[in-house]
Amino acid sequence: MAAGFDISKLNxxxxxxxxxxxxxxxxxxxxxxxxxxxxxxxxANLLQKGISPEKILAVTFTNKAARExxxxxxxxxxxxxxxxxxxxxxxxxxxRLLRNGxxxxxxxxxxxxCTPGDQTALIKQFIVKRGGIREKIKPGDVLAAIxxxxxxxxxxxxxxxxxxxxxxxxYTRELQMRNAVDFDDLLLLGEKxxxxxxxxxxYWQERFRYITVDEFQDTNSLQMSLLKQMVGTPYNxxxxxxxxxxxxxxxxAEVANILxxxxxxxxxxxxxxxxxxxxxxxxxxxxNKLIKGNLGRREKELRPTIPGGALVRLLxxxxxxxxxxxxxxxxxxxxxxxxxxxxxxKPDAAVMRLIGGGGGAAEEAALADANLRAWEDxxxxxxxxxxxxxxxxxxxxxxxxxxxxxxxSFYDRREVRDALAYLxxxxxPNSDVALLRILNTPPRGIGEVASLALTDWSRxxxxxxxxxxxxxxxxxxxxxxxxxxxxxxxDEIQNVHDQxxxxxDARDLLEGFLETSGYVEWLMKNQKSxxxxxxxxxxxxxxxxxxxxxxxxxxxxxTYLEESLLDPQKDDELEKKQGVTLITLHAAKGLxxxxxxxxxxxEGILPHKRxxxxxxxxxxxxxxxxxxTRAQERLMLTYCGKRVKWGEEVRSEPSCFIxxxxxxxxxxxxxxxxxQEEANDDDLEDFFGGMREMxx
DNA sequence: ATTTCCTATCTTTTT
DNA sequence: GATAGGAAAT
Numbered sequence: 082m083a084a085g086f087d088i089s090k091l092n093x094x095x096x097x098x099x100x101x102x103x104x105x106x107x108x109x110x111x112x113x114x115x116x117x118x119x120x121x122x123x124x125a126n127l128l129q130k131g132i133s134p135e136k137i138l139a140v141t142f143t144n145k146a147a148r149e150x151x152x153x154x155x156x157x158x159x160x161x162x163x164x165x166x167x168x169x170x171x172x173x174x175x176x177r178l179l180r181n182g183x184x185x186x187x188x189x190x191x192x193x194x195c196t197p198g199d200q201t202a203l204i205k206q207f208i209v210k211r212g213g214i215r216e217k218i219k220p221g222d223v224l225a226a227i228x229x230x231x232x233x234x235x236x237x238x239x240x241x242x243x244x245x246x247x248x249x250x251x252y253t254r255e256l257q258m259r260n261a262v263d264f265d266d267l268l269l270l271g272e273k274x275x276x277x278x279x280x281x282x283x284y285w286q287e288r289f290r291y292i293t294v295d296e297f298q299d300t301n302s303l304q305m306s307l308l309k310q311m312v313g314t315p316y317n318x319x320x321x322x323x324x325x326x327x328x329x330x331x332x333x334a335e336v337a338n339i340l341x342x343x344x345x346x347x348x349x350x351x352x353x354x355x356x357x358x359x360x361x362x363x364x365x366x367x368x369n370k371l372i373k374g375n376l377g378r379r380e381k382e383l384r385p386t387i388p389g390g391a392l393v394r395l396l397x398x399x400x401x402x403x404x405x406x407x408x409x410x411x412x413x414x415x416x417x418x419x420x421x422x423x424x425x426x427k428p429d430a431a432v433m434r435l436i437g438g439g440g441g442a443a444e445e446a447a448l449a450d451a452n453l454r455a456w457e458d459x460x461x462x463x464x465x466x467x468x469x470x471x472x473x474x475x476x477x478x479x480x481x482x483x484x485x486x487x488x489x490s491f492y493d494r495r496e497v498r499d500a501l502a503y504l505x506x507x508x509x510p511n512s513d514v515a516l517l518r519i520l521n522t523p524p525r526g527i528g529e530v531a532s533l534a535l536t537d538w539s540r541x542x543x544x545x546x547x548x549x550x551x552x553x554x555x556x557x558x559x560x561x562x563x564x565x566x567x568x569x570x571x572d573e574i575q576n577v578h579d580q581x582x583x584x585x586d587a588r589d590l591l592e593g594f595l596e597t598s599g600y601v602e603w604l605m606k607n608q609k610s611x612x613x614x615x616x617x618x619x620x621x622x623x624x625x626x627x628x629x630x631x632x633x634x635x636x637x638x639x640t641y642l643e644e645s646l647l648d649p650q651k652d653d654e655l656e657k658k659q660g661v662t663l664i665t666l667h668a669a670k671g672l673x674x675x676x677x678x679x680x681x682x683x684e685g686i687l688p689h690k691r692x693x694x695x696x697x698x699x700x701x702x703x704x705x706x707x708x709x710t711r712a713q714e715r716l717m718l719t720y721c722g723k724r725v726k727w728g729e730e731v732r733s734e735p736s737c738f739i740x741x742x743x744x745x746x747x748x749x750x751x752x753x754x755x756x757q758e759e760a761n762d763d764d765l766e767d768f769f770g771g772m773r774e775m776x777x
Numbered sequence: 778a779t780t781t782c783c784t785a786t787c788t789t790t791t792t
Numbered sequence: 793g794a795t796a797g798g799a800a801a802t
Contacts, residue, residue, distance in 0.1 A: 143792080172792050197791090264792050331790065465789050470793090521778095528778050562778085647792070667790045689789055704790080727787075728793050 113359025175271030286313030297322030361390020482660030523603030
């Protein structure tokens with residue numbers, strides 16, 4: 082039976098939250114106040130009170146958070162019950178809604194989901210078509226406008242610029258015709274389905290009687306509308322959020338939803354979690370002082386439970402190279418200090434080898450013995466993904482293991498996207514977007530001219546691209562050479578598709594087809610080096626493996642494709658990877674680390690240049706606040722005077738946020754001091770540190 | 778049609 | 793420093 086969960090370890094507010102199961106509940110949970118523990122305990126409590134797990138839904142912001150929550154509940158109660166819970170993102174929830182009901186909205190059941198890459202490609206086409214090329218219109222800007230419009234309640238009509246709006250309309254029409262939806266459509270259509278079809282609404286409201294929404298401050302108005310449709314009376318809905326950690330305003334997130342919530346679900350039970358168990362007092366003082374700079378927030382302060390602690394360090398460097406190298410060296414140094422709770426274990430020969438600069442297996446063995454901090458205790462936080470590169474480079478030079486979280490997404494890799502497109506076409510040749518992608522990849526004689534004729538033809542005849550390709554009258558329209566190529570291609574696809582329908586193993590078919598179609602050969606030929614070839618090969622291998630794993634769970638190919646698109650993290654494997662964490666501030670939300678380095682506190686980076694232009698500096702301040710509150714024991718804030726940008730050195734000014742920090746809890750180390758400390762001194766310091774440790 | 782080489786532009790943040 | 797898109801060469 083259920084192992085149970087220990088409610089006695091919770092504080093009064095947390096316990097109150099865990100026990101408030103019925104009616105609307107609003108939990109305002111500051112950073113590090115045991116939010117996740119509280120929410121998971123609350124779910125466990127629902128189960129223990131006899132609520133059927135099928136009736137419980139928890140919506141999180143990322144798939145990673147969803148997996149984590151489910152695992153944690155599973156650790157507290159009966160595993161089988163926990164696995165029957167529905168824990169997912171708004172987007173995957175909508176896929177579920179639409180898989181059943183999208184036909185009511187005029188789409189065919191086998192709709193496909195467009196990736197951001199597909200979106201960009203489409204938008205580019207229309208920019209060209211509408212003559213936006215002269216005006217230097219960027220696809221990203223149009224997409225952003227579309228997304229903003231779809232997520233607001235006004236729709237595409239709210240796009241001011243005529244050209245933008247025209248392109249947006251073209252794009253929407255094209256998607257609809259191709260029976261495809263983008264990420265925003267998932268929410269849009271999901272909400273529409275429930276709002277316009279009472280049978281659907283009734284079904285889902287009955288299906289989920291207890292709903293929890295995590296990171297509620299990051300929901301936008303569309304997600305809020307969706308939530309309203311999902312929740313039936315009595316309103317057993319619990320939302321958890323912290324206005325100070327709202328960092329997705331650019332995606333339409335509205336902190337005002339917290340107020341909205343109280344209006345729509347009247348008299349919620351409001352619970353505040355303010356006692357922080359994560360960080361030292363020093364870290365929290367700095368965080369609290371900083372966030373006070375934001376106006377219009379709910380006044381609250383994180384109360385420390387760990388008094389004192391090491392001062393937060395603020396360091397400046399001459400350049401990004403120096404910054405990265407110092408961080409790497411400092412990590413090695415702090416690591417050698419060992420864990421906070423020092424045991425009496427004496428360093429031995431292993432440490433000698435370590436100081437001697439040895440590496441590899443010997444070093445790893447040394448670590449285990451010598452009570453050193455784990456690499457996983459460290460995290461380095463960056464404002465943008467690109468800033469991570471320099472650090473990566475230095476880590477490689479200095480032999481420090483690291484893991485990148487969500488940096489360059491799995492599904493941004495060409496071979497992965499191609500392979501998935503192939504798979505989708507094999508599963509359903511009528512998937513237009515995917516078919517167009519692989520039509521001439523590798524080059525098989527169906528070039529630009531033929532491709533253009535094809536899309537025009539299919540649009541005109543209101544048939545899918547696949548149908549057009551197979552039509553004799555279309556083939557008569559293109560060159561003889563192209564027609565032959567098309568015929569051959571169609572045969573190949575048809576053949577593989579038939580085999581899949583006939584029950585052939587999808588993985589084998591995909592792998593085989595990528596070989597016989599010449600894709601793999603072409604891919605390899607186009608790589609410059611062996612390492613690149615290996616990477617591509619690995620990418621394909623990863624696809625095969627994840628496909629096999631998913632199918633092994635009894636899921637369909639279609640489900641695999643959907644999950645893949647919505648969950649671009651390379652799930653378990655990435656998490657198991659060992660090393661120092663390199664991560665963006667956005668991706669770091671919800672995580673915690675004993676030692677945190679927060680880099681690039683510079684004007685134009687944090688706050689980001691674009692935020693200054695757009696007047697959203699408050700959000701940047703929250704972003705910094707999120708970064709600071711990730712730290713448990715030690716926090717280092719760094720900035721530098723110049724940075725290499727596009728191969729060119731650019732001057733950098735200290736961030737305006739530095740002036741807002743609480744210097745009572747900060748130890749500042751400036752340029753001059755650093756300059757005087759020669760590299761040699763560092764080495765000596767390291768050496769004597771090691772000696773002292775050896776002598777006990 | 779395809780490949781190759783040159784150039785322009787790029788950078789927030791994520792489902 | 794990478795990468796996508798265009799022009800020129802095959």
